[in-house]
Amino acid sequence: MSFLQLFRHLSPRPGLALDGHKQVSTTRAVTTLAASRCNILYLPLQQHAGSKARLRIKAGERVLRGQCLTWIEPGVSVPVHAPTSGYVSAIEAHPVAHPSGLSDTCIVLEPDGLDEADPQGLVPLPDYTRLDETTLRCRICEAGIVGLGGAVFPAAIKLNVKPDIPIRQLIINGAECEPWITCDDMLMRTRADEILAGARIMLQVLANHAPDGKLTALIGIEDNKPEAIAAMQAALARLAHSAPHTFRVVPIPTRYPAGGEKQLIQQLTGQEVPSGGRPADIGMICHNVATARAIYRAVVLGEPLMSRYVTVTGDGVREPANFEVPVGMPVEELVRHAGGMLEPDCTLTMGGSMMGMALHSPQVPVVKATNCIQVQRPVPERQPTPPMPCIRCGRCAEACPMSLLPQQLYWHARARELEQAETCHLFDCIECGCCTHVCPSHIPLVSYYRFAKADIRSKRAARTLADQARTRHAFREERLERAKRERAEKLARHKAAVRQQSPDTDTASTATEAGTASTPDARQAAINAALERAKAKKAALAKAEPESGENA
Amino acid sequence: MSRTHTTLTRPDVALIMRQVLYALLPGTALLFYLYGFGLLSNLILACLSAWGLEALMLHLRRRPLRPFLQDYSVIVTGWLLAVSLPAYAPWWLILIAMSFAVVIGKHLYGGLGQNPFNPAMLGYAAVLVSFPLEMTRWPDPAQSGLMTADFSTLLASVFGIGTAHWDSFSGATPLDQARMALHGGKSLMDTGISLFSWPQTLSWNLLNLAWLGGGLWLLWQRIISWHIPAALLGSLTLVAGLFWLLDPNHYATPWFHLLQGATMLGAFFIATDPVSASTTPVGKILYAGGIGCFVYIIRTWGGYPDAMASAVLIMNMAVPLLDYYTQPRVYGHRRRWLP
Numbered sequence: 001m002s003f004l005q006l007f008r009h010l011s012p013r014p015g016l017a018l019d020g021h022k023q024v025s026t027t028r029a030v031t032t033l034a035a036s037r038c039n040i041l042y043l044p045l046q047q048h049a050g051s052k053a054r055l056r057i058k059a060g061e062r063v064l065r066g067q068c069l070t071w072i073e074p075g076v077s078v079p080v081h082a083p084t085s086g087y088v089s090a091i092e093a094h095p096v097a098h099p100s101g102l103s104d105t106c107i108v109l110e111p112d113g114l115d116e117a118d119p120q121g122l123v124p125l126p127d128y129t130r131l132d133e134t135t136l137r138c139r140i141c142e143a144g145i146v147g148l149g150g151a152v153f154p155a156a157i158k159l160n161v162k163p164d165i166p167i168r169q170l171i172i173n174g175a176e177c178e179p180w181i182t183c184d185d186m187l188m189r190t191r192a193d194e195i196l197a198g199a200r201i202m203l204q205v206l207a208n209h210a211p212d213g214k215l216t217a218l219i220g221i222e223d224n225k226p227e228a229i230a231a232m233q234a235a236l237a238r239l240a241h242s243a244p245h246t247f248r249v250v251p252i253p254t255r256y257p258a259g260g261e262k263q264l265i266q267q268l269t270g271q272e273v274p275s276g277g278r279p280a281d282i283g284m285i286c287h288n289v290a291t292a293r294a295i296y297r298a299v300v301l302g303e304p305l306m307s308r309y310v311t312v313t314g315d316g317v318r319e320p321a322n323f324e325v326p327v328g329m330p331v332e333e334l335v336r337h338a339g340g341m342l343e344p345d346c347t348l349t350m351g352g353s354m355m356g357m358a359l360h361s362p363q364v365p366v367v368k369a370t371n372c373i374q375v376q377r378p379v380p381e382r383q384p385t386p387p388m389p390c391i392r393c394g395r396c397a398e399a400c401p402m403s404l405l406p407q408q409l410y411w412h413a414r415a416r417e418l419e420q421a422e423t424c425h426l427f428d429c430i431e432c433g434c435c436t437h438v439c440p441s442h443i444p445l446v447s448y449y450r451f452a453k454a455d456i457r458s459k460r461a462a463r464t465l466a467d468q469a470r471t472r473h474a475f476r477e478e479r480l481e482r483a484k485r486e487r488a489e490k491l492a493r494h495k496a497a498v499r500q501q502s503p504d505t506d507t508a509s510t511a512t513e514a515g516t517a518s519t520p521d522a523r524q525a526a527i528n529a530a531l532e533r534a535k536a537k538k539a540a541l542a543k544a545e546p547e548s549g550e551n552a
Numbered sequence: 553m554s555r556t557h558t559t560l561t562r563p564d565v566a567l568i569m570r571q572v573l574y575a576l577l578p579g580t581a582l583l584f585y586l587y588g589f590g591l592l593s594n595l596i597l598a599c600l601s602a603w604g605l606e607a608l609m610l611h612l613r614r615r616p617l618r619p620f621l622q623d624y625s626v627i628v629t630g631w632l633l634a635v636s637l638p639a640y641a642p643w644w645l646i647l648i649a650m651s652f653a654v655v656i657g658k659h660l661y662g663g664l665g666q667n668p669f670n671p672a673m674l675g676y677a678a679v680l681v682s683f684p685l686e687m688t689r690w691p692d693p694a695q696s697g698l699m700t701a702d703f704s705t706l707l708a709s710v711f712g713i714g715t716a717h718w719d720s721f722s723g724a725t726p727l728d729q730a731r732m733a734l735h736g737g738k739s740l741m742d743t744g745i746s747l748f749s750w751p752q753t754l755s756w757n758l759l760n761l762a763w764l765g766g767g768l769w770l771l772w773q774r775i776i777s778w779h780i781p782a783a784l785l786g787s788l789t790l791v792a793g794l795f796w797l798l799d800p801n802h803y804a805t806p807w808f809h810l811l812q813g814a815t816m817l818g819a820f821f822i823a824t825d826p827v828s829a830s831t832t833p834v835g836k837i838l839y840a841g842g843i844g845c846f847v848y849i850i851r852t853w854g855g856y857p858d859a860m861a862s863a864v865l866i867m868n869m870a871v872p873l874l875d876y877y878t879q880p881r882v883y884g885h886r887r888r889w890l891p
Contacts, residue, residue, distance in 0.1 A: 275884035389665035393826040402883040425882045
């Protein structure tokens with residue numbers, strides 16, 4: 001062993017070498033599950049990052065395949081489409097995949113088996129090269145496309161770059177670093193041409209942002225997926241003679257979290273996305289392979305995002321494989337298509353083993369964000385061990401791909417020292433779970449960071465509200481003050497005007513008025529005089545009233 | 553918690569501590585050869601009292617006993633103290649040292665993971681300043697070894713039963729002799745210290761090599777990182793080498809410093825205690841570099857025969873500051889030299 005190798009062994013690299021468990025689900029062919037054959041579909045209104053979509057249909061209506069069920073609204077929002085024709089039996093709260101285990105509003109669709117397409121659906125645009133970027137972006141938004149890598153941020157917004165920002169590189173993320181998940185792998189093996197076509201549409205959208213018209217596309221794939229790399233390269237060769245842009249497939253070392261946007265960009269280009277910034281700040285746009293394929297289908301085939309590749313895997317499922325699953329299919333039914341559970345009390349997880357989320361109900365529907373359903377046996381080794389105190393061993397810092405000090409962050413998060421946590425760059429944490437994975441004290445570190453982040457965010461929101469209220473209040477005070485001042489000024493002006501008009505008459509009253517301002521005695525006298533006047537008035541009134549009463 | 557994990561065998565605190573204990577075995581075996589029952593009594597008394605005190609403190613603090621008594625961390629503390637104290641140490645000395653280590657050094661600060669000072673070294677320092685005579689009486693291996701010292705000497709010295717024959721075979725360590733020679737203005741040649749004079753110097757050398765071996769294994773197992781041992785040994789070599797080059801007659805050679813006293817034990821097992829050490833890479837280097845310098849300073853001009861405990865405790869105090877000012881550059885941030 002050379003000295004260099006020895007040094008490499010002794011100085012750990014960030015990230016983790018994990019057991020991928022990819023073979024489990026890549027041996028079987030991908031099956032397409034028809035939405036029309038489902039018994040029931042649950043379509044959550046919130047399947048994207050941003051604001052919840054507003055309903056456009058009522059319960060009891062019949063909807064058609066590809067019909068847009070919610071309004072297309074400005075802001076961070078995309079619509080939801082019906083994966084097949086059928087009746088909306090209800091619009092109600094249903095369990096969804098969320099860490100809290102809470103329910104959310106879902107459209108309950110009972111397919112009628114006819115799978116009738118909506119005649120007013122999206123029009124195919126095969127000749128997209130003639131279209132401008134706005135039209136293409138509108139189409140991508142209309143088709144309900146979100147980032148299918150997991151972040152579910154509306155793809156059209158990510159492609160909407162400010163005019164003055166130059167974009168040099170499009171990065172297509174096919175890394176898929178999380179253990180167990182193989183949906184992108186299988187997508188690249190079977191739909192490489194569609195992915196490339198989608199990427200070309202994205203290049204078209206971004207074409208105007210490229211300085212001197214040079215825009216390259218890098219497709220990063222972890223080197224544990226040789227079949228996917230080969231398939232993508234073959235598709236590239238088929239495209240080569242017609243592609244006006246440079247595409248390159250780049251195998252990257254398999255090391256979790258290589259598929260994180262920031263890590264992938266660093267691996268492919270050597271550049272770092274500035275903290276708090278976006279890849280566009282360094283001239284890059286990054287999209288997942290599945291998003292590219294969805295964009296192709298939306299633009300060229302006029303097909304909104306109604307289905308996606310989902311891996312069903314784990315040691316608790318009979319026939320682990322990948323499926324093209326309609327959005328809205330309950331996880332239970334999907335698992336049944338994969339041969340069902342081997343044991344009744346297997347645990348269900350949505351996503352990989354590092355960032356996945358435990359499912360509280362098998363009735364949870366597959367959504368646009370669902371890349372994997374893990375069915376795992378409840379082995380005792382997988383049960384969470386009670387955490388021990390942190391011994392500051394520093395393994396978390398060695399594993400952190402962002403070079404954070406997770407142990408320090410934990411300390412502050414636990415003590416609710418939120419400001420210090422922020423100075424330790426809490427918001428740079430990508431929640432990849434490397435620190436939690438290596439912690440010998442089994443501390444659920446990422447949960448602490450999530451909690452602290454949520455706490456800071458809610459405090460910030462409260463502070464913004466309070467600031468707004470304070471500004472409003474100060475403004476009101478100022479307005480009242482100004483009104484009072486203006487009234488006083490007006491009065492003074494009026495008085496001055498009156499005085500000028502008749503300077504000789506009623507000098508006495510002028511004298512009294514002048515006195516009110518100077519001596520308290522004079523003021524008292526004026527008050528007494530006013531009281532006298534009021535009394536006289538009252539007496540006159542009292543005298544007048546009985547008379548009028550008698551007259552009536 | 554919302555996550556499941558793939559790898560089924562993850563290292564836990566107990567495994568780390570157990571591996572530290574394994575790494576301590578070669579040095580301990582050599583000590584056993586050199587000091588026989590004297591080391592055994594040290595080990596048994598230290599570990600038993602450590603465990604008992606831990607249980608007592610956990611009970612008083614109303615903490616669960618089982619997970620903390622099974623994590624081996626207090627056994628490591630006890631073991632380190634047992635091999636640091638002179639062999640055949642009296643039972644009360646061990647008990648006092650352990651009380652300081654476990655009660656004050658560990659639990660009064662909040663238990664595992666909370667102590668700013670290395671507990672073992674705190675216990676060591678406490679008895680060193682309180683009982684300097686007992687703490688400097690290292691028996692002569694030639695007379696106290698497994699073959700020569702019998703069980704009655706053990707009873708006499710450790711438990712005070714019968715008559716002790718201590719003064720007959722306790723002597724100053726080579727480090728002590730070197731320091732006294734320097735203070736007395738004599739040259740090192742006069743003291744007759746050489747690297748290979750048996751039994752005193754050579755036994756210490758061998759002992760340090762044994763700790764070094766165990767430490768390298770820990771390094772290989774990635775239980776410790778290279779930063780602390782490398783920086784500690786590096787700075788000690790540098791400082792010692794500088795003075796030795798200036799005046800080889802008065803100042804001992806760097807290898808003398810590396811292979812005498814608690815250098816290797818300190819570099820691989822004591823300064824690397826994660827709880828009380830710095831956690832950032834740069835911080836670790838500064839922390840251990842500081843220990844190396846203080847070890848040389850105290851050994852050469854201080855009043856104690858060895859300096860590892862004091863040097864570690866001094867640098868423990870600097871750890872919060874070091875950790876704060878040596879935070880690594882976070883992804884997507886510019887490097888800043890002062891936060």
